[in-house]
Amino acid sequence: MNKKQTVLIHSIVWLMFIAYEVSFVWAVSPYVSTFLDYSLHYTANILLFYTNAWCLAYSIRTTNKSFYYSCLIAVVIICYFMLQYLINEILIYQGMSKPITSVKHFLLLGGYRAFYMLCLSFGYWFFTHSVETSIKITKLRTRQLVQNKKKAELERTLFKTRNAYLQSQINPHLLFNTLNFLYNSVYHISEKSAEGIMLLSDLMRYSLTELGTDGKVELTKEIENIETVIAINQLRFDQKLQVNLITSGELDNKRLIPLILLTFVENIFKHGIILNTHFPAEIKINVHDGALSFSASNHVNPAGTNKQGFEIGIVNTRTRLNAAYPEKHRLKVTQTDHLYTVDLFIQLD
Numbered sequence: 045m046n047k048k049q050t051v052l053i054h055s056i057v058w059l060m061f062i063a064y065e066v067s068f069v070w071a072v073s074p075y076v077s078t079f080l081d082y083s084l085h086y087t088a089n090i091l092l093f094y095t096n097a098w099c100l101a102y103s104i105r106t107t108n109k110s111f112y113y114s115c116l117i118a119v120v121i122i123c124y125f126m127l128q129y130l131i132n133e134i135l136i137y138q139g140m141s142k143p144i145t146s147v148k149h150f151l152l153l154g155g156y157r158a159f160y161m162l163c164l165s166f167g168y169w170f171f172t173h174s175v176e177t178s179i180k181i182t183k184l185r186t187r188q189l190v191q192n193k194k195k196a197e198l199e200r201t202l203f204k205t206r207n208a209y210l211q212s213q214i215n216p217h218l219l220f221n222t223l224n225f226l227y228n229s230v231y232h233i234s235e236k237s238a239e240g241i242m243l244l245s246d247l248m249r250y251s252l253t254e255l256g257t258d259g260k261v262e263l264t265k266e267i268e269n270i271e272t273v274i275a276i277n278q279l280r281f282d283q284k285l286q287v288n289l290i291t292s293g294e295l296d297n298k299r300l301i302p303l304i305l306l307t308f309v310e311n312i313f314k315h316g317i318i319l320n321t322h323f324p325a326e327i328k329i330n331v332h333d334g335a336l337s338f339s340a341s342n343h344v345n346p347a348g349t350n351k352q353g354f355e356i357g358i359v360n361t362r363t364r365l366n367a368a369y370p371e372k373h374r375l376k377v378t379q380t381d382h383l384y385t386v387d388l389f390i391q392l393d
Contacts, residue, residue, distance in 0.1 A: 062086055099120060261301075287325045340386045
């Protein structure tokens with residue numbers, strides 16, 4: 045409920061209350077006062093009603109609730125009687141009321157009216173306070189339920205991730221010993237196959253390398269891994285691939301999260317046309333003033349491009365970049381009918 049609706053509802057309730065009281069007085073007594081008399085006195089009563097509610101709401105937030113409320117309501121009641129006296133003087137001046145002849149009568153009548161409005165105000169405050177408290181409790185419970193749901197989903201995801209990791213985990217020593225055995229076995233039969241096994245061993249060694257405490261690797265190691273991937277694919281295609289890797293700048297002593305650049309390089313071999321001598325794939329890596337610039341471009345075959353594979357890889361890469369380099373990177377991926385380009389900027393330092 046917005047403020048306009050609240051004001052409207054309160055106004056309607058007050059009009060009904062005033063109509064009830066005026067009708068009751070008119071029914072039991074022939075005396076009916078003027079519109080000005082009713083307006084001034086009900087304005088004072090309404091002010092007392094809401095002021096008391098505010099005093100209660102304010103006092104309940106303090107440490108010494110009773111003391112603060114007693115002081116505030118004492119001041120409010122004094123102001124109420126002063127306002128009633130002022131209203132009476134205005135009505136006397138207008139010829140609509142008689143002068144006060146008995147202070148005791150004035151105080152008793154005003155005190156009764158003040159007590160009546162304070163009781164109504166207490167009821168109003170208790171109701172609104174109960175409703176607000178109930179709403180807050182409901183919101184807190186809802187928020188707790190949402191948090192518990194997210195926590196449960198996170199725990200399930202973590203459990204699945206741990207299971208996947210345990211299922212895919214292979215003893216590195218066993219893996220490298222096996223590759224070394226295969227290398228020695230085929231070296232005298234096929235140097236090309238032996239070279240492929242050696243390159244595969246280097247690739248696996250990089251993938252299994254433990255990260256530093258910052259979760260990053262040396263940029264030079266990432267580039268070496270890219271060179272290994274290129275070399276493996278060159279073996280597959282008898283050194284006929286048209287792929288140019290160009291590196292420049294301050295590459296040493298720079299660190300970044302692993303396999304980010306390799307993701308885009310792998311896309312070249314998965315989806316690119318890289319046997320055309322006129323349109324070679326090109327990979328450029330440059331570091332200047334602590335900023336990494338990476339670009340890759342290659343021709344693609346629209347009919348053979350797996351768009352979903354492109355999108356999944358890009359989404360995963362963007363997620364990792366946003367987590368590792370928030371507000372410190374720019375990634376632009378452009379794909380036309382025949383050309384695919386990637387431009388990546390990362391502020392490393």
